[in-house]
Amino acid sequence: MAKPTDNKDDKNLNKKVELSPNLMIMISNGVMLIIMIVSLFIMSMFIESSFDKKIALIAPQGEQGEVDEEADTRQEGILLDLGDFILNLADVNARRYLKIGVAMEITKTQEEIDAASAAASAKPSGGHGHGAAPAADPNANIAAEMERHKPAIRDAIISVLSNKTSDELSTPTGKEIAKEEILEMVNNIFEGQREVIRVSFGQFIIQ
Numbered sequence: 001m002a003k004p005t006d007n008k009d010d011k012n013l014n015k016k017v018e019l020s021p022n023l024m025i026m027i028s029n030g031v032m033l034i035i036m037i038v039s040l041f042i043m044s045m046f047i048e049s050s051f052d053k054k055i056a057l058i059a060p061q062g063e064q065g066e067v068d069e070e071a072d073t074r075q076e077g078i079l080l081d082l083g084d085f086i087l088n089l090a091d092v093n094a095r096r097y098l099k100i101g102v103a104m105e106i107t108k109t110q111e112e113i114d115a116a117s118a119a120a121s122a123k124p125s126g127g128h129g130h131g132a133a134p135a136a137d138p139n140a141n142i143a144a145e146m147e148r149h150k151p152a153i154r155d156a157i158i159s160v161l162s163n164k165t166s167d168e169l170s171t172p173t174g175k176e177i178a179k180e181e182i183l184e185m186v187n188n189i190f191e192g193q194r195e196v197i198r199v200s201f202g203q204f205i206i207q
Contacts, residue, residue: 084202103199
C-alpha cells in the first residue's frame with residue numbers, strides 16, 4: 001500500500017514543478033512591466049525638470065541683459081580726475097600720511113546726452129564745408145563746470161580722508177566707506193544737478 005501513495009506524491013510534485021516555470025515567466029513579465037512604467041515616469045519627470053531649469057536660466061539672463069544695457073546707458077558719465085592727494089591721517093599714537101589718487105564718474109544732464117548724440121550722428125556735408133561754422137564741442141561746457149567745482153570737491157575729499165585712521169583705510173570695507181562718504185559730500189556740492197556714479201582710488205600709500 002505504501003508504493004501507490006509514493007507514486008501519487010511524485011505525480012503531484014511533478015505537476016507543481018511543471019507549473020512553476022509559467023508562474024516565473026508571468027512574475028518576470030510583470031516585474032519587467034512595472035520597471036518599464038517606473039522608468040518611463042522617472043524619465044518624463046527628469047525631462048520636464050531639465051526643461052524648466054533651462055527656461056529659468058534663459059529668462060533671468062535676458063532680463064539681466066536688459067538691466068545691464070539700461071545701467072550702461074544710465075551710468076555713462078563724465079570722468080573727473082582729481083589728481084593726487086597727500087594728507088595727514090587721524091592716527092593718535094603716530095603721525096601717518098596718506099598718498100592717494102582720486103577720480104570719479106559723474107552723470108551728464110539729459111541736454112548734454114542729447115547734444116553728444118546729435119554731434120555723433122551729424123554727417124559732414126559734401127565738399128570742403130566752405131562757410132560752415134565749426135561744430136561746438138559738447139564737452140567744453142562740462143569741462144569748464146568741472147573746473148569750477150574742483151576746489152570744493154577736493155576739499156570734500158580731504159575732509160573725509162583726513163578724519164580716517166590708517167587702520168580704517170587699511171581694510172577694503174574702510175575704503176568703501178570712505179568712497180561712500182566722498183560720494184555723499186560731492187553730491188551735496190552738485191545740489192541735485194548731477195550725481196556721482198562712482199568714486200575710484202588710484203595709488204593708495206600709507207606711510
